[in-house]
Amino acid sequence: MKNRKILIILNIALVLLIIACLIYVYQTGNRYTLHTNIYISSDTMPEYNITFEKDGIIKLESAQLDNEELTFTFTSLKKGVTKVYINFSYGDENYKNVINNLEIRVNSLGLISEKSLYSYNFSGYLAVIITFLISLFLIIIMMVISFYDYYKSGSFSYPMIACGGIGLYAFIILLFIIYKLLNNAIHLFSVFITLLNETVMISLVFLTPFMLILSILLAISNIWLMKHEGYRPVNALGIIFAVLWFTGSLLVLKAFNFKSELANTVYIYARMICMYIIAYLECLFLSTTVSTFLASKYKIKHNQDYIIILGCAIRKDGSLTPLLKNRVDAAVEFEKDQFEETGKHAIFVPSGGQGSDEIISEGEAMEKYLVSIGIPKERILKETKSINTFQNMQYSKAIIEKDTENINSVNIAFSTTNYHVFRSYILAKKNGFKAMGISAKTKPYFFSNAFLREFIGLLFDHKWKIIIYLILLILAGILMSFHHLYGGLI
Numbered sequence: 482m483k484n485r486k487i488l489i490i491l492n493i494a495l496v497l498l499i500i501a502c503l504i505y506v507y508q509t510g511n512r513y514t515l516h517t518n519i520y521i522s523s524d525t526m527p528e529y530n531i532t533f534e535k536d537g538i539i540k541l542e543s544a545q546l547d548n549e550e551l552t553f554t555f556t557s558l559k560k561g562v563t564k565v566y567i568n569f570s571y572g573d574e575n576y577k578n579v580i581n582n583l584e585i586r587v588n589s590l591g592l593i594s595e596k597s598l599y600s601y602n603f604s605g606y607l608a609v610i611i612t613f614l615i616s617l618f619l620i621i622i623m624m625v626i627s628f629y630d631y632y633k634s635g636s637f638s639y640p641m642i643a644c645g646g647i648g649l650y651a652f653i654i655l656l657f658i659i660y661k662l663l664n665n666a667i668h669l670f671s672v673f674i675t676l677l678n679e680t681v682m683i684s685l686v687f688l689t690p691f692m693l694i695l696s697i698l699l700a701i702s703n704i705w706l707m708k709h710e711g712y713r714p715v716n717a718l719g720i721i722f723a724v725l726w727f728t729g730s731l732l733v734l735k736a737f738n739f740k741s742e743l744a745n746t747v748y749i750y751a752r753m754i755c756m757y758i759i760a761y762l763e764c765l766f767l768s769t770t771v772s773t774f775l776a777s778k779y780k781i782k783h784n785q786d787y788i789i790i791l792g793c794a795i796r797k798d799g800s801l802t803p804l805l806k807n808r809v810d811a812a813v814e815f816e817k818d819q820f821e822e823t824g825k826h827a828i829f830v831p832s833g834g835q836g837s838d839e840i841i842s843e844g845e846a847m848e849k850y851l852v853s854i855g856i857p858k859e860r861i862l863k864e865t866k867s868i869n870t871f872q873n874m875q876y877s878k879a880i881i882e883k884d885t886e887n888i889n890s891v892n893i894a895f896s897t898t899n900y901h902v903f904r905s906y907i908l909a910k911k912n913g914f915k916a917m918g919i920s921a922k923t924k925p926y927f928f929s930n931a932f933l934r935e936f937i938g939l940l941f942d943h944k945w946k947i948i949i950y951l952i953l954l955i956l957a958g959i960l961m962s963f964h965h966l967y968g969g970l971i
Contacts, residue, residue, distance in 0.1 A: 502612035506605035510592030529569035557587040601671035624648030637906040645768030681756040696723035777899035781917035783819035786891040792833020792843030811921035812896035832864040832873040874912040
């Protein structure tokens with residue numbers, strides 16, 4: 482990557498920032514100021530009494546009125562957990578045990594944390610939140626730089642999609658947390674954790690307009706496609722996707738209440754899990770949309786030695802379908818432009834085996850067409866065994882390796898339909914070589930539906946990575962949802 486040094490510096494900055502935050506929390510963590518949220522309209526400190534369930538764990542350092550709020554500062558003595566009971570008198574009134582279920586915890590490092598019925602906090606929580614926001618900002622910058630580097634170098638791949646998806650989701654979280662922070666809505670660390678869960682809902686709301694537009698366009702293109710190409714289940718993918726997305730979004734964005742407490746609890750966590758899955762897939766889908774579009778528009782250099790032409794179905798008489806002809810024509814036009822600019826010819830590698838309903842292989846059909854338009858046979862190395870794109874790349878690579886001493890010393894391109902370019906980059910890389918894509922145009926109504934098929938193909942190709950990531954994401958969400966069950970710093 483061209484910006485590798487910048488990325489290394491940003492990674493170092495991220496690590497140093499986290500270390501500085503940990504040092505700060507450690508330095509300030511053995512002293513904790515408890516905010517009672519009790520306000521007294523007086524400059525005179527009321528009479529108070531504090532007792533501990535267990536002595537010797539913390540000690541009261543001071544009590545004060547901070548902007549009329551009654552606060553108490555403790556310091557740690559040893560590791561342990563103790564309940565704290567606060568009583569005070571103000572005027573003629575006596576207030577007993579003013580904070581319910583208040584626990585103060587001290588860990589092995591002497592760091593103090595507060596846990597009450599619905600809250601959790603510790604000294605330095607604001608530093609942790611600010612560090613998180615700065616880290617998020619650095620991650621967004623790194624994702625944008627990496628995404629740009631992948632694009633500029635023509636390294637279209639799944640990591641590029643991941644950079645786009647992660648960057649988008651992180652950007653939504655950053656905006657939401659900053660908004661809440663500026664409105665003084667984060668006064669406890671437990672509130673911050675709760676807000677992280679809320680960002681899933683916010684991201685869904687934020688992404689809904691974009692997804693709605695894409696879904697409508699997909700549905701319209703499918704109607705157009707079926708009108709021209711006839712009805713087949715595969716031609717209705719856009720409509721199916723739009724219906725599934727709309728139904729899923731409706732179910733997770735609208736809250737339902739059940740009479741049974743158990744049913745409500747199960748529903749809440751099931752809904753949260755669905756939110757994480759949908760939010761992740763939406764970010765992935767939008768990133769894939771952008772990445773695929775960029776791949777189809779990317780202009781490669783006129784320095785190619787070989788051009789693989791990826792096959793698809795041919796007609797019953799052995800002639801090329803319009804889709805396949807466009808791929809061959811795009812390769813020929815590129816090679817012609819290259820020769821006019823540099824004086825360098827490229828060797829064509831038409832790739833495709835013979836289907837059960839085809840009289841000859843796709844590779845042979847393309848070779849015949851190339852010869853018919855004036856391409857010398859000595860500049861054609863046909864491949865006739867492959868049955869899918871992965872094998873197109875695999876067998877074409879083997880042919881090129883036989884024709885050259887070192888495949889890494891030559892420049893290889895491939896020609897395919899625009900919607901198929903991005904995935905073909907990935908399949909070339911899977912076969913251990915780098916190839917640059919030449920994009921052939923197709924009918925607009927076919928593009929969107931075929932693109933959706935490519936997105937599904939990408940999900941299938943990387944299913945284990947996606948499943949593992951989703952599991953980690955779901956576990957993180959569940960842990961944050963159960964944060965009130967745990968207390969104290971590790």
